[in-house]
Amino acid sequence: MIHTTDRVLVSDLHEHLGRTVSVSGWAHTLRLLSKVQFVVVRDHTGMVQVTHRRGGAGDDIEAALQQLTPESAVRITGRVVENPIVKLHSLEIIPERVEVLNRAATPLPIDEHTSLEHRLDWRFLDVRRRPAAQLMFAVQTTLEQGMREYAYAQGATEMHTPKLMGTASESGAEVFELGYFDRSAYLAQSPQFYKQMAISAGIEKVFEIGPVFRAEPSFTSRHATEFTGVDVELAWIDGVEDVMAFEEQMLAHAITKVAGAHGDAVREQFGVEITVPTTPFPRITMAKAHDILRKGGWDAEGTKEDLAPEGERSISAHIQQATGHEFVYITHYPVGIRPFYHMRPADDPSVTLSFDLLWKGLEITTGAQREHRYDVLLKQAAEKGMSPEPMQDYLNAFRYGCPPHGGLGMGLGRVLMVLLGLESIREATFLFRGPNRLTP
Amino acid sequence: MIHTTDRVLVSDLHEHLGRTVSVSGWAHTLRLLSKVQFVVVRDHTGMVQVTHRRGGAGDDIEAALQQLTPESAVRITGRVVENPIVKLHSLEIIPERVEVLNRAATPLPIDEHTSLEHRLDWRFLDVRRRPAAQLMFAVQTTLEQGMREYAYAQGATEMHTPKLMGTASESGAEVFELGYFDRSAYLAQSPQFYKQMAISAGIEKVFEIGPVFRAEPSFTSRHATEFTGVDVELAWIDGVEDVMAFEEQMLAHAITKVAGAHGDAVREQFGVEITVPTTPFPRITMAKAHDILRKGGWDAEGTKEDLAPEGERSISAHIQQATGHEFVYITHYPVGIRPFYHMRPADDPSVTLSFDLLWKGLEITTGAQREHRYDVLLKQAAEKGMSPEPMQDYLNAFRYGCPPHGGLGMGLGRVLMVLLGLESIREATFLFRGPNRLTP
Numbered sequence: 001m002i003h004t005t006d007r008v009l010v011s012d013l014h015e016h017l018g019r020t021v022s023v024s025g026w027a028h029t030l031r032l033l034s035k036v037q038f039v040v041v042r043d044h045t046g047m048v049q050v051t052h053r054r055g056g057a058g059d060d061i062e063a064a065l066q067q068l069t070p071e072s073a074v075r076i077t078g079r080v081v082e083n084p085i086v087k088l089h090s091l092e093i094i095p096e097r098v099e100v101l102n103r104a105a106t107p108l109p110i111d112e113h114t115s116l117e118h119r120l121d122w123r124f125l126d127v128r129r130r131p132a133a134q135l136m137f138a139v140q141t142t143l144e145q146g147m148r149e150y151a152y153a154q155g156a157t158e159m160h161t162p163k164l165m166g167t168a169s170e171s172g173a174e175v176f177e178l179g180y181f182d183r184s185a186y187l188a189q190s191p192q193f194y195k196q197m198a199i200s201a202g203i204e205k206v207f208e209i210g211p212v213f214r215a216e217p218s219f220t221s222r223h224a225t226e227f228t229g230v231d232v233e234l235a236w237i238d239g240v241e242d243v244m245a246f247e248e249q250m251l252a253h254a255i256t257k258v259a260g261a262h263g264d265a266v267r268e269q270f271g272v273e274i275t276v277p278t279t280p281f282p283r284i285t286m287a288k289a290h291d292i293l294r295k296g297g298w299d300a301e302g303t304k305e306d307l308a309p310e311g312e313r314s315i316s317a318h319i320q321q322a323t324g325h326e327f328v329y330i331t332h333y334p335v336g337i338r339p340f341y342h343m344r345p346a347d348d349p350s351v352t353l354s355f356d357l358l359w360k361g362l363e364i365t366t367g368a369q370r371e372h373r374y375d376v377l378l379k380q381a382a383e384k385g386m387s388p389e390p391m392q393d394y395l396n397a398f399r400y401g402c403p404p405h406g407g408l409g410m411g412l413g414r415v416l417m418v419l420l421g422l423e424s425i426r427e428a429t430f431l432f433r434g435p436n437r438l439t440p
Numbered sequence: 441m442i443h444t445t446d447r448v449l450v451s452d453l454h455e456h457l458g459r460t461v462s463v464s465g466w467a468h469t470l471r472l473l474s475k476v477q478f479v480v481v482r483d484h485t486g487m488v489q490v491t492h493r494r495g496g497a498g499d500d501i502e503a504a505l506q507q508l509t510p511e512s513a514v515r516i517t518g519r520v521v522e523n524p525i526v527k528l529h530s531l532e533i534i535p536e537r538v539e540v541l542n543r544a545a546t547p548l549p550i551d552e553h554t555s556l557e558h559r560l561d562w563r564f565l566d567v568r569r570r571p572a573a574q575l576m577f578a579v580q581t582t583l584e585q586g587m588r589e590y591a592y593a594q595g596a597t598e599m600h601t602p603k604l605m606g607t608a609s610e611s612g613a614e615v616f617e618l619g620y621f622d623r624s625a626y627l628a629q630s631p632q633f634y635k636q637m638a639i640s641a642g643i644e645k646v647f648e649i650g651p652v653f654r655a656e657p658s659f660t661s662r663h664a665t666e667f668t669g670v671d672v673e674l675a676w677i678d679g680v681e682d683v684m685a686f687e688e689q690m691l692a693h694a695i696t697k698v699a700g701a702h703g704d705a706v707r708e709q710f711g712v713e714i715t716v717p718t719t720p721f722p723r724i725t726m727a728k729a730h731d732i733l734r735k736g737g738w739d740a741e742g743t744k745e746d747l748a749p750e751g752e753r754s755i756s757a758h759i760q761q762a763t764g765h766e767f768v769y770i771t772h773y774p775v776g777i778r779p780f781y782h783m784r785p786a787d788d789p790s791v792t793l794s795f796d797l798l799w800k801g802l803e804i805t806t807g808a809q810r811e812h813r814y815d816v817l818l819k820q821a822a823e824k825g826m827s828p829e830p831m832q833d834y835l836n837a838f839r840y841g842c843p844p845h846g847g848l849g850m851g852l853g854r855v856l857m858v859l860l861g862l863e864s865i866r867e868a869t870f871l872f873r874g875p876n877r878l879t880p
Contacts, residue, residue, distance in 0.1 A: 007676060024676045026642075026841050044644050071841040073812075102812055104841040124837050128642035137643060141598040145588070158581040160668040160852075162871045163603070163651050166878035178618035178627070180665075181657065181875050187618070194871060197880065201870075202466075202568035203577060204484050210650060211603050217621065225620075228600040236447060236464045372513075372542055393880035397564050401466050401511040401544040412600075430641075431602045431634060435621050438606035440637065440833035 005077060011045035013080050013091060020096060022077040023048060026128070027068045027104075037065045040088070041076055044134060049092040050076050051083075064098035071125070073102040116426060123431055123440060132269040135262065136428065140416060142261045144209060146254030147230060154246065156205035156232070161194030163187055163211065167390040176215045176225075187213035190409050192341075193394045195233040196370060200402040206233040209412070217435045221424040222309075222362065222414060226433040230415075233407030240343075240353040240369040243406040244329055247357065247365060248279045251327075251415075258419065272421040281327040282319050286351070289315045289330055305334050313361035320360075331355045340380040342368040343406075353406070359418045367408030374398040445517060451485035453520050453531060460536060462517040463488060466568070467508045467544075477505045480528070481516055484574060489532040490516050491523075504538035511565070513542040556866060563871055563880060572709040575702065576868065580856060582701045584649060586694030587670060594686065596645035596672070601634030603627055603651065607830040616655045616665075627653035630849050632781075633834045635673040636810060640842040646673040649852070657875045661864040662749075662802065662854060666873040670855075673847030680783075680793040680809040683846040684769055687797065687805060688719045691767075691855075698859065712861040721767040722759050726791070729755045729770055746777050753801035760800075771795045780820040782808040783846075793846070799858045807848030814838040 008021040025043035032038075039050040054062050068074065078095040086092045110122045119126040127133040148158075168175040168186045176187040188194070195206045212229040232250070234243060258266075259274040266274055284292075286307075293299065293311055296318075307315065307330065319328040332351040335344060342352035354368035371377045377398055378388060388395055416428040426432040431440060448461040465483035472478075479490040494502050508514065518535035526532050550562045559566040567573040588598075608615040608626045616627040628634070635646045652669040672690075674683055698706075699714040706714055724732075726747075733739065733751055736758075747755065747770065759768040772791040775784060782792035794808035811817045817838055818828060828835055856868040866872040871880065 024843065044642060073841040073843040101844055102814075102838070102841050105839045108840060122836075124637045124641040125840055126641075128640065134642060137597045137599065141592070141596075144598055145592065148585070148588075152581070152585065156581075157577045158584055159577065159870055160649075160651065162666055162873050164653070164666050164873050164878060176618050176620065176625075178616050180616065180878060181655075183878075185616075185878055197564045198870065200568065201564040201566075202484060202574060209600075211600065213604070215621075226602055226604050374542075396562075396880070398542070399545045400548060400565055401513040401542050403464065403513040404541055430599055430638065433602050433604050438604060438620060438623075438625055440836070 007075075009045045010041070010043045010048045013048055013093075014089060016080045017082060017091065018080065020077065020079050021093075022075055023093065024075045024101075025073075027070055027072045027074055030065075030068055030070065032066060037062065039065060039068060039074075039076075041074060041093075047088055049086050049088050050078065050095055051086075051092045052095050061095050061098050064100055065095075067103065068100065069104045069106045071104040071108060071129070072100055073104075075099040075101055116424065120426060120432055120437065121440065127430070133427075135265050135269050136416065136420060136422075137430070139258055139262050139266065139420065140412070142258050143254050143415065143419070144230075144412070146257035147250050148207065148209075149257070150250040150253040151205065151207040151232065154205055156207040157198075157203050159191075159195065159198050159203065159206050159208050160210065161188070161191040161198070161208060163213070165193075166393070174215045176213050189214055190229060191231045192409070195231055195407060196341075196402075196405065197394070197397045199233050199235045199405045200397040200400070204235050206231070206407070212409075219435065221426075222417070224413065224425055224429065224433055225435060227425070227429065228412040230410040230412055231407065232410075233405060235403045235405045237369065237404055237406050240331070240355065240367070240406050243367050243369065243408055244283070244331075244355055244357075245280070247367065247408050247410075248277070248281045248327070252277050252279050255419070266420060270420045270422075272419075274419065275326060277325065277327055281329055281357070282323050282325050283329040283331055283355075284315070284319065285332040286330055286334065287332065292318055306337050309361075309363075312356075312358050312363055316358045316361035326360050328358050329355045330358065338368070340384045340386060341370050341377060343371040344380075357408075357410075359415070362414055362418050364414045364418065365408050365410040367406065369404070369406035372398055372402045372404050374402075447515075449485045450481070450483045450488045453488055453533075454529060456520045457522060457531065458520065460517065460519050461533075462515055463533065464515045464541075465513075467510055467512045467514055470505075470508055470510065472506060477502065479505055479508060479514075479516075481514060481533075487528055489526050489528050490518065490535050491526075491532045492535050501535050501538050504540055505535075507543065508540060509544045509546045511544040511548060511569070512540055513544075515539040515541055556864065560866060560872055560877065561880065567870070573867075575705050575709050576856065576860060576862075577870070579698055579702050579706065579860065580852070582698050583694050583855065583859070584670075584852070586697035587690050588647065588649075589697075590690040590693040591645065591647040591672065594645055596647040597638075597643050599631075599635065599638050599643065599646050599648050600650065601628070601631040601638070601648060603653070605633075606833070614655045616653050629654055630669060631671045632849070635671055635847060636781075636842075636845065637834070637837045639673050639675045639845040640837040640840070644675050646671070646847070652849075659875065661866075662857070664853065664865055664869065664873055665875060667865070667869065668852040670850040670852055671847065672850075673845060675843045675845045677809065677844055677846050680771070680795065680807070680846050683807050683809065683848055684723070684771075684795055684797075685720070687807065687848050687850075688717070688721045688767070692717050692719050695859070706860060710860045710862075712859075714859065715766060717765065717767055721769055721797070722763050722765050723769040723771055723795075724755070724759065725772040726770055726774065727772065732758055745774050749801075749803075752796075752798050752803055756798045756801035766800050768798050769795045770798065778808070780824045780826060781810050781817060783811045784820075797848075797850075799855070802854055802858050804854045804858065805848050805850040807846065809844070809846035812838055812842045812844050814842075 025041045028040040028042040037052040077097040078093040165186045198206045208231045338352040357365035413425045413428040465481045468480040468482040477492045517537040518533040605626045638646045648671045778792040797805035853865045853868040
């Protein structure tokens with residue numbers, strides 16, 4: 001009896017010529033001819049041909065290969081031999097043992113022509129069979145690790161703030177409500193309030209990657225009801241500029257890592273060149289952005305406060321043309337379109353010390369210096385028509401010496417969308433959640 | 441006018457003797473005497489005395505210091521001078537400018553005699569004022585980073601699985617239900633099903649740190665309704681031993697990092713010596729554990745299948761006495777107390793290829809090899825009285841070539857509890873969530 005040897009990855013097979021090894025993977029293609037059985041086995045590192053000449057009676061290998069179906073999970077133990085006519089690395093495996101670990105049902109429910117929505121129903125097969133999707137998660141891993149590396153080098157602390165809240169946070173709209181024993185709880189729309197509490201708890205730099213929940217009935221290519229947020233909050237800042245500087249350095253560091261680890265693969269799989277951004281990123285005030293856009297005929301009525309996706313794309317294109325830079329910070333958003341806790345400059349209370357970061361026209365981050373003075377915060381909440389009672393736990397954090405601070409919230413899926421040139425956030429998430437999608 | 445200089449951390453002040461610097465922090469103690477005002481300012485690196493001799497009329501500094509209250513956030517700009525009679529590092533700051541950035545209300549709502557529950561109401565002050573609590577989060581950061589480092593070196597991919605599910609997962613009990621547009625959704629009790637889908641999606645090694653939710657009315661020192669889970673799932677394993685080996689290596693690596701970075705501080709703040717565990721950890725079957733415990737008089741009726749916390753403490757103590765090891769894997773849990781998706785050995789279908797990891801008597805992990813064969817999985821679900829329909833999305837992941845796999849789920853708070861010798865998981869979490877606690 002042949003014992004299973006240690007697994008060798010397909011990409012390492014050339015180091016094992018002439019030896020008997022095991023490979024584990026999926027039956028990628030099958031050609032079961034009358035005299036020879038060919039199976040291409042795929043693992044996460046590549047593909048290899050398995051070639052078996054049919055024997056006589058009692059040929060276990062022949063029988064095992066014969067029952068194989070596409071995408072069945074197999075372990076093949078056999079000798080690695082050179083064969084110059086084999087297209088895959090000029091080698092093949094002559095099987096000595098075939099174990100069908102999980103035979104795939106036929107036919108497969110999706111193929112290369114399946115629509116995105118139907119592919120999402122079978123996401124595990126969609127991801128398994130597309131090298132680009134596999135790469136997406138490798139890029140995600142490197143990107144996050146790059147951001148963490150930068151944040152930790154700056155002294156950041158990893159926090160896990162609650163997703164269950166006793167009261168609906170910022171507005172009450174777009175919040176999921178759930179039964180919580182004999183009362184109600186709400187899912188956090190962002191770690192905003194809690195990361196500010198961490199600042200008041202003496203954490204110098206807060207870093208968190210975690211889920212955020214939005215009960216928004218949006219069906220665009222960039223919205224989800226649950227997504228992964230990258231949150232940073234920095235204490236003792238001198239101004240919002242400190243937050244923007246932190247973010248651009250963090251992104252430049254992380255993108256450098258991604259380009260180094262996956263640049264070639266991303267070019268091959270996505271046809272996208274990863275450009276490591278120079279710092280600082282361009283900055284432009286909202287007022288200036290409006291001026292530029294209006295000169296181009298945008299918002300002829302002159303009524304818009306915000307940019308809207310179309311304005312974001314236009315101003316990004318303008319900046320890229322003017323400076324060659326893919327990123328731009330839009331700063332000083334008007335008070336009317338920012339939450340009550342954004343700080344306002346002493347010399348212009350009509351705007352906030354806030355920013356959005358656009359990358360190739362897509363908003364990937366919102367940030368601000370926060371108002372840390374209890375009395376001012378109360379006043380600003382009242383101006384927005386908000387009652388302090390439901391927010392008392394939050395507001396209390398500002399009554400006992402909360403330092404000046406600011407931070408940002410970044411959508412991880414959006415960053416991946418732009419980085420890899422994906423059409424939809426559905427492709428930048430493992431299992432997308434939207435108003436019409438809670439499965440699989 | 442004196443401009444604010446760059447912030448210097450208190451721990452670095454000795455490098456700035458004779459120079460004017462700014463320190464930012466909290467008014468730790470105040471002694472406002474008739475001739476001299478003393479303020480001890482604390483930042484996250486230490487404490488420094490600020491000494492101001494009262495001047496005459498127009499003394500802004502005197503007025504600013506006079507209005508200070510304990511825990512007010514301040515920035516002090518002044519000259520660093522040597523003073524051998526000052527207990528704190530034999531230096532003090534002679535202030536040239538005092539900025540009260542956020543004056544704390546008086547009196548503070550908690551002090552060193554406040555009960556744990558009331559401290560949790562004011563968690564931000566509790567954490568800010570206790571160096572041990574600050575250290576806890578630094579340890580958490582290092583611990584997680586150590587685990588990630590190991591997992592990534594093994595080729596793991598960071599995944600973010602959904603917390604919103606379309607159907608209640610494992611049992612329906614202990615699941616939070618929420619309104620989701622015109623239907624219901626459920627909060628994931630663990631990433632279990634989704635990380636298995638990631639395995640079926642061709643992800644070799646899944647790693648996730650994220651929130652898990654349990655609608656359990658438990659009030660013990662080790663239960664929470666929301667906690668941070670560390671989840672790992674490994675494809676193409678030869679058996680559950682591969683999972684245990686991964687975990688013990690990951691923990692040993694992470695604890696080595698914590699001991700190196702924080703060992704001295706942990707000894708000082710918690711009175712605990714961090715012992716880096718040797719690998720492999722001891723392993724003992726549940727049957728053997730029962731034998732040992734029953735010889736000691738435990739469960740005289742011989743009816744118990746599980747260990748319960750008391751049995752876990754006893755068997756841990758026994759193993760520690762016998763081997764000197766703080767950790768022990770209990771393996772081969774009976775089928776009756778394990779979920780349907782745990783694999784059973786071919787030669788003994790009464791047990792599962794599963795384990796718990798105990799550390800100093802506390803269960804910190806549950807893991808298993810999973811049943812990856814669709815037909816066997818269906819059979820095991822039926823045996824547990826479960827209907828396949830609500831789980832069809834999950835079950836589908838096993839119909840098209842899902843490889844053998846296994847994994848583990850670890851409670852981060854529990855690991856921190858044992859590591860630092862904390863009495864309750866409430867102390868090992870930033871903002872604890874329990875049946876009676878949804879705030880702050």
